[in-house]
Amino acid sequence: MKYCVFILIISLFSCTNKNNENSNENSKVIQKVIVIQPLGDFKIDQAKKIFTKIKTINSNVVLRQNIPFPDNSYYKRRNRYRADSIIKSLRLNIGNDSVIVGLSHSDISTTKDKIQDWGVMGLGYRPGKSCVVSDFRLSVKNKNQQFYKLVLHELGHTAGLPHCAVKTCLMRDAEGGNPLDEEKNFCNSCKSFLKLKDGN
Numbered sequence: 001m002k003y004c005v006f007i008l009i010i011s012l013f014s015c016t017n018k019n020n021e022n023s024n025e026n027s028k029v030i031q032k033v034i035v036i037q038p039l040g041d042f043k044i045d046q047a048k049k050i051f052t053k054i055k056t057i058n059s060n061v062v063l064r065q066n067i068p069f070p071d072n073s074y075y076k077r078r079n080r081y082r083a084d085s086i087i088k089s090l091r092l093n094i095g096n097d098s099v100i101v102g103l104s105h106s107d108i109s110t111t112k113d114k115i116q117d118w119g120v121m122g123l124g125y126r127p128g129k130s131c132v133v134s135d136f137r138l139s140v141k142n143k144n145q146q147f148y149k150l151v152l153h154e155l156g157h158t159a160g161l162p163h164c165a166v167k168t169c170l171m172r173d174a175e176g177g178n179p180l181d182e183e184k185n186f187c188n189s190c191k192s193f194l195k196l197k198d199g200n
Helices: 002-012 044-055 083-093 143-158 188-198
Strands: 014-018 027-031 033-038 061-063 080-082 098-104 108-112 115-120 122-124 130-134
Touching (some): 033 044, 080 115, 122 143
Antiparallel strands (some): 122 130
């Protein structure tokens, strides 16, 4: 799994830096910085675990101090936070060379089809530079491993990966459940997408 995660991180966070906008000859690939942003009362020890795991495959990772949820993200009727509002706010707090992952213990939600407030484990722009994940809906058993897989899933979306039909793939759609223990790695199709994105 570590090899595939390495491919994900490299391909997710590669970008083109052109010294001369009119010439492709002067372009070079640089790694984006992954910003880990704990939200609200998210435990710093748990944030450090995610930081440490990602750091083993990408040294360009930063762990920030906790910040409050954006004021406009709280949905009082359901006592949870709007994930779409969170990622809109988070993307304003980083540069072009970064992608940010918000970490939450609180429940989060978004609009899905005709459902105005659908509870989710995570949400990320596809492609984009911000995402948010919550451990609120995760099992107590294997919680840390599930949370790490969830982070990788949302980072996959920021790289442009859609949901995947393969049941053991990290990009599987949860469809209102929690299949994370069944997910093992990125499937061959998702790996190929990431390799193509990386130019390998």
